[in-house]
Amino acid sequence: MSKYTSDAPSYSGLRRIALVSSSLLVLSVASGCSSIDRLSQIGEKPKLAEIENPTAQPGYKPVQMPMPKPEAVSYAPNSLWRNGSRAFFKDQRAHQVGDLLTVTVNITDQANFANETQRSRTGKEDSGITDFIGSKTITQANKILPGRLLTEDSSSTSDGKGSIQRSESLTTSVAAVVTQVLPNGNLVVEGKQEIRVNYEIRELIVAGIVRPEDIQSDNTIDSTKIAQARISYGGRGQITDIQQPRYGQQVMDILLPF
Structure with missing residues (x-):
């Protein structure tokens, strides 16, 4: 009595191979399109993008920002001016929701600590x-x-x-928006700036509470005068991904007790 044996792969094995092949095909197509585009541009000058209507682009979303309450327009007798107007006799510094002001970020921080216990x-x-x-x-x-x-x-x-031993230095400027006016007159501001260079995005975030009296005549304020300041400067992209350890390594660093 002989036992029949076959070297042909089973159905589950064929299904697994098909899934892996389809995944590799999708990845190769996605990366292949980018590679083909880059190969077609060898020796050619980079083309400038055409001027188009940004609101007609796919994925466009209108910007929604906090705005002050509308004021009823009223004119005083024998006057050419109306209330709520921005005049040369009126303070142009930010004072209500939706106004803009420039935050000058100037951070120079040095710290040296040494401790010894016996x-x-x-x-x-x-x-x-x-x-x-x-x-x-x-x-x-x-x-x-x-x-x-x-x-x-x-x-x-x-x-x-x-x-x-720590030494940090950051000098830059960013425009912020007044998002809230507190009952005591202080302003809550928040600003965000993104700069993309090639495949790397550098972002700067500033938020906090400022006094209207600390805003200078040119509508700027120093970051040292912001209470509850939250300042973040970093980046994301290919360079940042390379500098970060892999997810598996980060998990092992957390879990391993050695």
């Missing part, structure tokens, strides 16, 4: 019985009763050192 401790315990009811005269008692009942020595030493 600890040493030594302890010794010793107790015994030299003569217990004439035990020295009895031969068998000397064998039973030890000369020293308890002897203990302990010693511990620790030495810890730590140092921190």
Whole structure:
């Protein structure tokens, strides 16, 4: 009686191969389109994008920002001016929701810390019985009763050192929007700036609370005068991805106790 054997792959194996092949095909097509476009532009000058209506582009979304409440227009008798108008006699600095002001970010931070801790401790315990009811005269008692009942020595030493050296510098400007006016007149501002160079995006975010009195006549304010300041400067893109460790490595760094 012979047993039939076959080297042909099973149905589940064929299905797995098909799934892997389809995935590789999709990835190759997605990357292939970009590669073909780049190959077709070899030796050619980069083409400028045509001027088009941005609102007609796919994915366009209108911008929605906080706006002040509309004011009813009223004219005073024998006056050429109306309320709410921006005049040369009116303060042009930001003071209501929706106004813009320029935040000058100027951060120069240096810090040096050095700590050292030393600890040493030594302890010794010793107790015994030299003569217990004439035990020295009895031969068998000397064998039973030890000369020293308890002897203990302990010693511990620790030495810890730590140092921190940090130097940071950032100088830039960003326009912010007044998003809220607090009951005491202070302004809540928030600004965001994104700059894309090739395949890397640098972004700057500034948010906090400012006093209208600290806003200068040119409608600018220094970042050191922003309360509850939140300043973020970083980037995202190919360079940032390369500088970051892989997700698997980050997970192992968190989970491994060694």
